[in-house]
Amino acid sequence: MLDENTVRNLLWLLILLPFLSGSAWLLAGRRINGWVGGAAAVLTLVGLGLSIWLTAQTGSELLTLRTEWMAVPGRSVPITFRVDALTLLMLVIVHFIALLVQVYSISYVHDEPDRYRYFGFLSLFVGSMLGIVLAGNLIMMYAFWELVGLASYLLIGFWFRKPEAAAAAKKAFLMNRIGDAGFLLGIFLLLFQSGTTDLSELPDLFVSEGRLATLTGLCLFCGCIGKSAQFPLTTWLPDAMEGPTPVSALIHAATMVAAGIFLLARIHFLLTPDALLIITLIGTVTMLMAAYSALYQTDIKKVLAYSTVSQLGLMVVGMGTGNAVGALFHLTTHAFFKAGLFLAAGSVIHGIHTQDMRRMGGLRKAMPLTFVGWVVCAAALAGLPLFSGFLSKEAILTGAFQWAGQQGGWTYLIPVLAVLSSGLTACYMARQGRLVFFGEVRNPEATHHSPAHESGLMMTVPILLLAALSIGFVFAGNPLSAGHSWFFRVFPPLGEPEEHLWIAVLSVSVAALGNWLGWRMPVIPESTTQSRLSEHNWYLDGFYKRLIVRPFVQFSRFSYRFDQRVIDQIVNLIGMGNVVLAHIVGWIDRNIVDGLVNGASWLAYRLGGLTRSVQNGRVQSYIASAVIGLILILWFLI
Structure with a gap:
């Protein structure tokens, strides 16, 4: 009987092996086309051997293995593996069918220029399915559930x-x-x-x-x-x-x-x-x-x-x-x-x-x-x-x-x-x-x-x-x-x-x-x-097209036209209003606000000029100013 750490490590290996290999095939590109099919099949064979060995070692005993994934206040989400008879059966079947499909594909897609992409997607698909099989909680299962959907989209x-x-x-x-x-x-x-x-x-x-x-x-x-x-x-x-x-x-x-x-x-x-x-x-x-x-x-x-x-x-x-x-x-x-x-x-x-x-x-x-x-x-x-x-x-x-x-x-x-x-x-x-x-x-x-x-x-x-x-x-x-x-x-x-x-x-x-x-x-x-x-499969596609697809398309077109003719027009009017308002504010700023500031500056400049003309350092100017001032005083008194 294997201890829990060994089983946990083995399960991680089973899941990561197809994911890592599939990512490697996709990153390597066409230069591995010649041998990617054989390598993918060999790795799947390794996974099948590990699955059979795990089945022989654990039997039908139920094992639940948890690893903390993430935690939020008041709740934690673990990565949980569930190993029982159903898990082991599905592990063997998935690996076995995938192995035969990959061996078959080596010949079937022999002339395909993108073989690296084909086997990369296959590996990602297998890894996603293994994640569903091993999931011990529904949140983890849902994550791999979505990955299976993505991989199937890529393969189809x-x-x-x-x-x-x-x-x-x-x-x-x-x-x-x-x-x-x-x-x-x-x-x-x-x-x-x-x-x-x-x-x-x-x-x-x-x-x-x-x-x-x-x-x-x-x-x-x-x-x-x-x-x-x-x-x-x-x-x-x-x-x-x-x-x-x-x-x-x-x-x-x-x-x-x-x-x-x-x-x-x-x-x-x-x-x-x-x-x-x-x-x-x-x-x-x-x-x-x-x-x-x-x-x-x-x-x-x-x-x-x-x-x-x-x-x-x-x-x-x-x-x-x-x-x-x-x-x-x-x-x-x-x-x-x-x-x-x-x-x-x-x-x-x-x-x-x-x-x-x-x-x-x-x-x-x-x-x-x-x-x-x-x-x-x-x-x-x-x-x-x-x-x-x-x-x-x-x-x-x-x-x-x-x-x-x-x-x-x-x-x-x-x-x-x-x-x-x-x-x-x-x-x-x-x-x-x-x-x-x-x-x-x-x-x-x-x-x-x-x-x-x-x-x-x-x-x-x-x-x-x-x-x-x-x-x-x-x-x-x-x-x-x-x-x-x-x-x-x-x-x-x-x-x-x-x-x-x-x-x-x-x-x-x-x-x-x-x-x-x-x-x-x-x-x-x-x-x-x-x-x-x-x-025509009971005309289901035609029924869905009339009942769901066409109404949604028509609603989308109506929304597009409403957006173009109403929402965009309102936005454009608001934009035009803002432009006009900006021009008015600019005119007021230039002609009134700036005019007041510039007028005050001009007046101060003129007053300063007059003051400077009096205090120019010439004795004649001072005598003339005194005489003028005296005359003004006398005129005011008389």
Whole structure:
């Protein structure tokens, strides 16, 4: 067992390593382009090794380490590290996914002239996520929360000369600010009620009852709505596909979007039943809307992006129904198979130079390794038996049906819709597989001179490794039973995990039906209301543009015109008045004030001259003056 000082120093090293290295890459510039990718991967490998060693040394014991950060009269803000089983699991997952993404990126961005900037941003992103994972109080978590938002903005807009990428980066940044504002308000409310944001002290100080407690929990949940792209802040995540594909894998797998679910796990004990019900409803709406939006997409990455939003909604449903362990289980499995799917999509794009699935087809022969990795990860995402997604989805669905049994009434609709969402997942993944890997090659540019080709080992090995970790045996000796998973031994649920064969049979049957329907969907479907609703993501962007963006733009223009025509005119009139007044004051000063002073001076000068003329030192003058004076006296007397 390690002593506290050693653990504290190790945690500081884990956080500072990516921050310092990322800053170094950015400062060094293009002269390190040749080796920056390998150096970044090596440092991440060191972080992964340290995380595994820390896990082996500390086990699942809870450690809370505090260091004074700053103090104000009556209050101090510490830097608090919290180390428990969830922290250690996330440390390993974040480092592992980041390592594979960096190795993959060495080949993917080989011809990019700004590789130093790419790997610098990646390192800053990883460091920010590690800060969230290790944070022991919500103020510290919020600081790293904002850094994750900044790093994601830089990564999504990496190709900033491309207008779509720049717009997507700004959209992600602004929409996350909305959720972050609610998160910050929740922190203030928590401080008002409990006087602390320390996660180890809150269970004893916070009373999760009443409307104020519900409001506090929902404000904190706003952070999850932003980062995990829950309804209504869902539209930024599909647009984030304008960034490099490895960035998409990192954001969508185990880092940024996972931060919202991680936050819910940390604050779950603060949430009142009313807050949990609202969270469940938001998760359900997000899950269904995003799953349907993925059905008719033609961009290979956007299908996976909407899939991520849908799966995050499913995790939020798990959290809302009180099944936090099941949601974390799905977060863990999702990290591997979704990262594998994005990297496989990047391999396809790299090999055929298009993201449009309508121009693909027949790639299973040209890209066999990518195809194998995609099939395994897609099967896990669809929740097919023997794969990891089946286990974690079964855990969430079982918990949702148990929750509905306790609540009764309309609440049974929640797990039923979750099953329907699983069917939609299988449907759009089957459609993607058919369009990309089966049939004939539909890309007219794939000629004999530039045929589709398999990616190199630097790209295919991470895909195959993630596919291997998406097999059910990795998580359970019996890959058909979630209850036998090692995950539930590390994170014991509140009650004994129950298993219902009919839930598994129902889930698999719906997934099989979804696969069949997805396989039969045409390459280019007819333009109908249903297809357009999916393609345009329920027209949410158009709705937001009319309801929010246009009114704000119009208000801004009105404010600009009011400023130009009213405020500026008033300021100009005041300025002109001051100028006129200054001229008047200047005239008075020159002609009256200065005139009086100058007149007095002139009179004194003249009087002095007269006096001098009398006292000139001449005897004749004195005699003449005396005679004149005598004559005047005599005249006055006579």
